[in-house]
Amino acid sequence: MSSSEHGFQHPVPSEITPRSVYEGRRHWLRQMAAGALGPALASWAARDALAQDKLAALPATRSTVPGAQVMDKPTARADATSYNNFYEFGTDKADPARNAHTLKTRPWTLAVEGAVKKPKVFDLDELLRLSPMEERIYRLRCVEGWSMVIPWVGWSLAELIKRVEPTGNAKYVEFVTLADPKTMPYVGSRVLEWPYVEGLRLDEAIHPLTLLAFGMYGEVLPNQNGAPVRLVVPWKYGFKSAKSIVKIRFVEQQPRTAWVKAAPQEYGFYSNVNPKVDHPRWSQATERRIGEDSLFAKKRPTLMFNGYEPQVGQLYAGLDLSKHF
Numbered sequence: 001m002s003s004s005e006h007g008f009q010h011p012v013p014s015e016i017t018p019r020s021v022y023e024g025r026r027h028w029l030r031q032m033a034a035g036a037l038g039p040a041l042a043s044w045a046a047r048d049a050l051a052q053d054k055l056a057a058l059p060a061t062r063s064t065v066p067g068a069q070v071m072d073k074p075t076a077r078a079d080a081t082s083y084n085n086f087y088e089f090g091t092d093k094a095d096p097a098r099n100a101h102t103l104k105t106r107p108w109t110l111a112v113e114g115a116v117k118k119p120k121v122f123d124l125d126e127l128l129r130l131s132p133m134e135e136r137i138y139r140l141r142c143v144e145g146w147s148m149v150i151p152w153v154g155w156s157l158a159e160l161i162k163r164v165e166p167t168g169n170a171k172y173v174e175f176v177t178l179a180d181p182k183t184m185p186y187v188g189s190r191v192l193e194w195p196y197v198e199g200l201r202l203d204e205a206i207h208p209l210t211l212l213a214f215g216m217y218g219e220v221l222p223n224q225n226g227a228p229v230r231l232v233v234p235w236k237y238g239f240k241s242a243k244s245i246v247k248i249r250f251v252e253q254q255p256r257t258a259w260v261k262a263a264p265q266e267y268g269f270y271s272n273v274n275p276k277v278d279h280p281r282w283s284q285a286t287e288r289r290i291g292e293d294s295l296f297a298k299k300r301p302t303l304m305f306n307g308y309e310p311q312v313g314q315l316y317a318g319l320d321l322s323k324h325f
Contacts, residue, residue, distance in 0.1 A: 055222060058215035060133035060153045065208045067234075067311040068136040075148040077217045079291035084224050085142065086243055087191055088177075088184035095186075096224035102183045103244070105228040114174075114250035117165035124228055128214060130163070131155040135218070136211060138234040140241075141273045141306045145299075147287045152232055153215030158206040160248075166202065170250035173205040174198075175231055175242040192258050198242040199255030199269065200233065201315075209234055209311055235308040237271045268325035272316070275302035277325045 063069065086096040089103075108124040122130075133153055141147045161173075179195035181187045187194050204210060211232040214221060221227040226243025233240050239259055249255075259267035266280050275285045286299035293299065305312055316324075 055219040057218060058133060058153045058220050059218070060135040060215070063134035063136045065134075065136065065156065067209055067308055068134070068138070070137050070139055070149065070307065072137075072139060072149040073292065074137060074151055075289070076291050080148050080150050080216065081222050081225060083146075083290055085144075085238060086224055086226070087189075088179070088187050088194075088196070088244075089224065090186050091191060097222075099185055100223035102185070103178075103223040103227065104183055105223065108228050108246075110229060110245060111247045112160065112164050112250075113247070115167045115170040115252065116250050117167060118163065120164060122160075127160075127212075127229065131159040133214070136232075138209075138211070138232060139306050140232075140234065140238050141287060141302070142238040143267070143271070143279060143284075145282060145284070145287055146290050147306075148290050150216055151218070152211055152213045153218065154211045154213035154232070156208045157210045157212045157231070158208060160212060161206055164250075166250050169252045170202055172251050172254055173200050173202055174249040174251055174255040175200075175245050176247035176249065177242050178244040178246050191262075193261050195246075196242060196258045197255060198231070198240055198257050200240075202250075203315060204233070204312075207312060207315065209308065235273060235305040235312045237273060239267070240271050270316075270321075270324050272321065272325075273302065273306035274304060274321055274325065276304075277322055 082097045083093045084096040085093070086100065089096040089099040106124065110122045110124070110127060111120075112122065113119045132155065134155055135151050135153055137149060137151045139147060139149050175198045177196040177198075178184065179187045200210070211234075213226075213230050213232045214228060216222075216225060221230065226241075229245050230243040231241045231245065254269060257269060259271075260269055273284075278284050284302055287302050288295075288297075288299050303309075
């Protein structure tokens with residue numbers, strides 16, 4: 001059944017990237033060019049102060065999973081916690097850090113259901129004890145052309161999957177996120193259909209690099225980064241890494257994910273980082289590293305599978321990546 005049959009209207013491109021957002025950024029660039037950055041710097045300082053709030057420590061050991069420790073310089077915590085995509089809290093990059101304080105992360109449960117032998121509802125504390133915490137330094141590449149390097153804390157999603165024992169009918173894994181209009185002020189907006197849904201093939205989900213994350217920078221996840229539990233799939237564009245997950249379902253058919261519903265010609269199900277497959281409105285051949293590459297610096301080349309090709313390339317052997325983008 002299509003989303004329109006549920007009364008949902010697909011957004012037009014200007015609603016996916018709101019006019020006020022990109023025009024606001026143009027205004028900021030004009031301010032920079034004119035040297036009139038007093039108010040802008042004051043706003044940035046306020047965001048930076050918010051990002052520096054200390055959270056509870058989440059100790060972890062260094063991961064030995066191949067590919068889990070990239071040598072790139074980590075992005076500053078202040079940048080990683082103040083420049084975010086989390087549309088439940090607004091479409092501007094500063095909105096999540098400003099608005100996500102309303103999110104209530106306890107009590108929290110994660111239901112695992114569908115084609116599994118042992119469905120279960122996990123309490124957050126049970127999840128935190130399910131497997132030893134590891135720190136993994138992953139690149140994160142967003143479809144919009146920016147990237148970060150973040151020390152995540154969590155464990156391979158495969159640890160959860162083996163405990164629930166998928167059946168032979170489980171071909172895909174669907175991730176459903178919280179959609180609470182009382183604590184998420186932009187739930188109900190026409191940008192996307194809510195709740196936010198993402199999905200992976202089962203072999204992608206059980207790959208050891210696929211991370212169920214509970215923290216970053218040695219602390220529990222900030223609300224704006226997807227607290228209390230999120231997915232991190234480092235070889236895919238950032239929107240595949242669902243935040244604030246409340247349900248994981250094992251299904252036989254490919255899930256209809258949030259961005260595929262909204263704009264299938266722009267956001268494919270696989271969404272592997274691929275410099276050779278452009279977004280219809282911009283190139284994916286280069287990227288800008290947040291906090292390291294200035295707006296006017298030469299962009300760095302985008303790496304195939306975000307640099308994780310040795311680890312994950314075999315998952316897509318024989319698959320036409322220009323068709324299955």
